[in-house]
Amino acid sequence: MSKKNQHVVPHGNDWAVKGAGNEKATKLVATQAEAIKIAREIAINQKSEVVIHRPDGTIRDKDSYGNDPCPPIDKK
Numbered sequence: 287m288s289k290k291n292q293h294v295v296p297h298g299n300d301w302a303v304k305g306a307g308n309e310k311a312t313k314l315v316a317t318q319a320e321a322i323k324i325a326r327e328i329a330i331n332q333k334s335e336v337v338i339h340r341p342d343g344t345i346r347d348k349d350s351y352g353n354d355p356c357p358p359i360d361k362k
Contacts, residue, residue: 291335292325294318296343
């Protein structure tokens with residue numbers, strides 16, 4: 287299994303979970319919160335990253351679930 291970062295992106299009136307570089311969504315759901323939960327589960331399993339986008343498509347947040355040799359100090 288490849289370690290693709292998971293993106294939570296707007297998809298019409300819904301939200302999509304997409305693997306990096308994929309054209310098709312892994313999952314479509316009604317809320318961003320639900321999409322984040324699904325993306326997080328996939329990222330933990332694959333030891334990758336979740337990239338959360340705003341409704342306008344810009345990046346809102348990122349969370350890493352892999353083995354980062356130089357992890358940033360999280361100020362959340």
